[in-house]
Amino acid sequence: MTTKDYIDIEEKYGAHNYHPLDVVIEKAEGIWVWDVDGNKYMDCLAAYSAVNQGHCHPRIIRALKDQADRVTLTSRAFRNDQLPYLCKELCELTGYTMVLPMNSGAEAVETALKAARKWGYKTKKVAEDKAEIIACTNNFSGRTISIISFSTEQQYKDGFGPFTPGYKIVEYGNAEDLEKAITPNTVAFLVEPIQGEGGVIIPADGYMKKASEICKKNNVLLIADEIQSGLGRSGKLFAYEYDGIRPDMVTIGKALSGGCYPVSAVLSDKEILGVFNPGDHGSTFGGNPLGAAVAREALKVLIEEKLVENSFELGKYFREKLREIETPHVKEIRGRGLFIGIELKHEAKGARRFCEALKSRGILCKETHEHVIRFAPPLIISKEDIDWALPKIAEVLTAL
Numbered sequence: 001m002t003t004k005d006y007i008d009i010e011e012k013y014g015a016h017n018y019h020p021l022d023v024v025i026e027k028a029e030g031i032w033v034w035d036v037d038g039n040k041y042m043d044c045l046a047a048y049s050a051v052n053q054g055h056c057h058p059r060i061i062r063a064l065k066d067q068a069d070r071v072t073l074t075s076r077a078f079r080n081d082q083l084p085y086l087c088k089e090l091c092e093l094t095g096y097t098m099v100l101p102m103n104s105g106a107e108a109v110e111t112a113l114k115a116a117r118k119w120g121y122k123t124k125k126v127a128e129d130k131a132e133i134i135a136c137t138n139n140f141s142g143r144t145i146s147i148i149s150f151s152t153e154q155q156y157k158d159g160f161g162p163f164t165p166g167y168k169i170v171e172y173g174n175a176e177d178l179e180k181a182i183t184p185n186t187v188a189f190l191v192e193p194i195q196g197e198g199g200v201i202i203p204a205d206g207y208m209k210k211a212s213e214i215c216k217k218n219n220v221l222l223i224a225d226e227i228q229s230g231l232g233r234s235g236k237l238f239a240y241e242y243d244g245i246r247p248d249m250v251t252i253g254k255a256l257s258g259g260c261y262p263v264s265a266v267l268s269d270k271e272i273l274g275v276f277n278p279g280d281h282g283s284t285f286g287g288n289p290l291g292a293a294v295a296r297e298a299l300k301v302l303i304e305e306k307l308v309e310n311s312f313e314l315g316k317y318f319r320e321k322l323r324e325i326e327t328p329h330v331k332e333i334r335g336r337g338l339f340i341g342i343e344l345k346h347e348a349k350g351a352r353r354f355c356e357a358l359k360s361r362g363i364l365c366k367e368t369h370e371h372v373i374r375f376a377p378p379l380i381i382s383k384e385d386i387d388w389a390l391p392k393i394a395e396v397l398t399a400l
């Protein structure tokens with residue numbers, strides 16, 4: 001079986017809802033992956049930041065195997081002996097006081113939106129079916145019908161209507177626009193402190209702080225979607241920390257399990273998540289003991305191996321070194337921690353061909369938004385690893 005054989009089978013039997021690089025991975029360890037032809041690559045995508053702890057982290061895999069031998073799924077019809085600890089440990093780590101576990105990121109966002117609406121009706125006393133939620137231009141929060149209903153990306157919506165009503169769009173990074181859009185029926189403002197899929201977009205300093213003040217003043221819940229930016233990716237545990245704020249709700253996922261299992265959650269407090277009564281909301285797999293055990297270990301690894309600090313330090317180093325590369329193609333290099341975007345000039349003819357060229361030199365990256373190359377390696381990466389990659393990146397940015 002060659003790379004082409006695998007691709008042919010997948011193209012024949014699998015739906016074509018992705019356009020992956022043609023590399024078929026069969027093994028991974030730390031920041032490295034190997035394809036079926038035996039080639040080795042540095043993974044600079046880390047599964048969209050789900051693998052912050054590195055591939056197949058031995059401690060997380062051990063927790064997965066141990067828990068798999070005991071009990072994997074009880075459903076929430078019964079209790080299990082892992083979920084209580086996950087909730088408690090998440091609260092102790094983040095300073096929130098209540099957790100609602102789900103599986104995928106989109107489900108966590110849907111959960112936060114449902115909580116915000118119900119809070120709006122029960123606590124803020126918005127008239128029935130009038131609740132409004134504000135989202136930003138260029139947002140990405142998942143692929144469900146409700147979430148794409150407030151997407152501003154035409155392709156994400158094309159052919160999927162009719163859409164869920166009750167959403168308004170404001171310009172990302174523009175606090176005045178937010179203030180103007182708020183009405184007495186506004187229950188929440190959903191925002192990514194750094195837009196990942198949108199192209200690693202960092203709003204101006206103080207934007208999140210202003211947004212937080214505006215929300216507080218108007219009794220509107222601030223929901224930070226930290227599914228990609230959170231858990232160390234930005235060089236802080238959460239990207240909102242750069243603005244010194246505390247959102248009312250935070251959605252997490254991706255690296256919550258270190259890439260070993262789909263686990264997501266909403267973090268908040270009793271005044272908000274307390275609106276859910278038994279039967280209001282749920283998920284068969286949400287809070288299952290296998291996912292909970294994996295997430296507990298993944299969080300311990302993140303803290304004990306100081307991956308947040310490593311992300312901050314090495315992200316700074318990586319960006320500095322990238323800026324030293326002399327190339328006609330680069331418009332901007334930006335990022336926080338190991339969440340780095342290289343925006344190319346339009347004359348560079350798209351990021352995809354740079355990603356293909358990096359692949360042939362042993363580095364896996366994925367373009368985002370046509371003109372941006374995202375570098376987001378596992379947070380366990382070392383300075384030596386970055387020094388290995390830099391000349392290859394320089395070659396690609398200058399040769400093409």
Ligand SMILES: *Cc1c(COP(=O)(O)O)cnc(C)c1O
Nearest residue numbers: 104105106140141142225227228
């Ligand atoms: C990936 C992502 C999601 C959706 O997560 P899924 O697990 O793919 O459903 C939501 N919000 C942000 C910011 C993301 O990056």
